[in-house]
Amino acid sequence: MVVRLALAGAGLFGQEHLGVIDRIPDVEVVAIADRNEVAAKTAADRHGVLHRGADILPLLEKHRPDGVIIASPGQTHVPLALGALALGIPALVEKPMAMTAAEAQMLVEADAKGPGFVLPGHVLRFSSPHRRIADIIKSGEIGRVLSLYARRHRDDSHAVRYPDIDPIMMTMIHDIDLAVWMTGGSASEVRAWRSPEGAQRSQTLVTARGDHGAVWQLATSWTYPGEAAPDRIEIVGERGGIDFETGAHIRQYGDTPRHIDLAEFxxxxxxxxxxxxxxxxxxxxxxxxxxxAQDALAGLKVAAAALASLGKGTQ
Ligand SMILES: NC(=O)c1ccc[n+]([C@@H]2O[C@H](COP(=O)([O-])OP(=O)(O)OC[C@H]3O[C@@H](n4cnc5c(N)ncnc54)[C@H](O)[C@@H]3O)[C@@H](O)[C@H]2O)c1
Known part of the structure; x- marks a missing residue:
């Protein structure tokens, strides 16, 4: 069976999706929407997509694809996903799934009603090294997780490219989701610090206590003038720990020490x-x-609490 997809948002990441979809057998993109008609036309021409427009909802209604990928800006995710679900069309919704926990709750409810569903685009859940870390935790080899530190620094062009979205919602949301995934549940006692205060080009630190007692320490900086330092995760368990660095290794400590070269993946x-x-x-x-969608909601509650701690409220 050929799976028919539609795409909302043919910007940088929408084009990334189109590039990988071209590699999946028996998939056809039947429609592309972008507010910017030139972007929609360019992407449709490049990928041989017959239908395009400024608004995805009429395209969904007319062409009834099996699913839609929503890769437009965060503020548009919930209205577009709710529109798709109202037509019974499942949606892969890029992160952040929603801009507020209240909006995310609406999507969780629409998802639960079916027949459509939401797949939040938390891409690290599909990364082989990250899945290996989750498997080690699940195996019990390092015992109960006591703390998770994750950092994700990006070059300072992010502050210019994304002036309308907080670094917590754009970048740290990945690490919030990692913590949801690897320690279970949501978190409370959320505190955030930003230096310089109020700037997009800044460092953000967040601490929180996960529902099962693990302490989260998350760091994101949009301050690097060039290439940023690699992403890093450090997990301490009751009987060992795990260190991870992008492009390098996973190291496991404790009764079953391991050095896993990422080249293996x-x-x-x-x-x-x-x-x-x-x-x-x-x-x-x-x-x-x-x-x-429930996992994404758990993360968005923490993101909202972090924004509140910065005095920003929800966006
Ligand atoms: N998973 C990841 O690692 C990752 C990485 C980058 C971006 N993203 C996400 O992908 C989304 C897009 O990011 P980007 O970097 O491609 O941004 P972008 O600004 O390059 O592209 C967004 C596109 O959406 C279009 N658009 C705006 N409103 C629209 C609407 N209502 N309907 C259809 N199109 C609309 C814009 O014209 C633009 O072409 C964001 O939600 C972002 O958080 C995810």
């Missing part, structure tokens, strides 16, 4: 894995379990 194809998973859910009529 080959090139990171997490977006391909994510889109392939969406397609396989559509093809088999299965709801997603790797990451759910």
């Amino acid at each position: 080959g090139p990171d194809d997490s977006l391909f894995n994510e889109d392939s998973y969406f397609v396989s859910c559509l093809r088999t009529g299965t709801r997603p379990s790797i990451v759910t």
